[in-house]
Amino acid sequence: MEIAPGLIAVSVVLASIVVTWIVRLVNWVWVRPKKLEKCLREQGLKGNPYRILHGDMEEYSTLTRQAKSQVIKGSDDVDVVPHVLPHLHHIITK
Known part of the structure; x- marks a missing residue:
């Protein structure tokens, strides 16, 4: 049973797309809000910590x-x- 080179290429492209979406999602949901929270705290603004979903x-x-x-x-x-x-x-x- 041989695997076609085209199938491997398509799988690699799809995997890279999925990984890119996951990285963007994590950045949007967690990294950017935590960076903003840190920046605001450094400026002296106090507030509630960031919480995903229910806030x-x-x-x-x-x-x-x-x-x-x-x-x-x-x-x-x-x-x-x-x-x-x-x-x-x-x-x-x-």
Whole structure:
């Protein structure tokens, strides 16, 4: 049983394409965000660490639930931002 040289060439090309896609995917999903995180930390910006897939969604949902459970009083001097946009308020205060 002989393997045709054309089949070997096609296999090598397909394997190189798959490896290139995998490298690009890992770079896009992990390497670039971690480099950006490192750069921002060096500039003095603090924040949550990078997490693949779910990110900060767990924290955001907790903040939203807490904001919805609090009652907004009708006075004019009440800060509405923590109730309306709890994510942005948390990010700015952090």
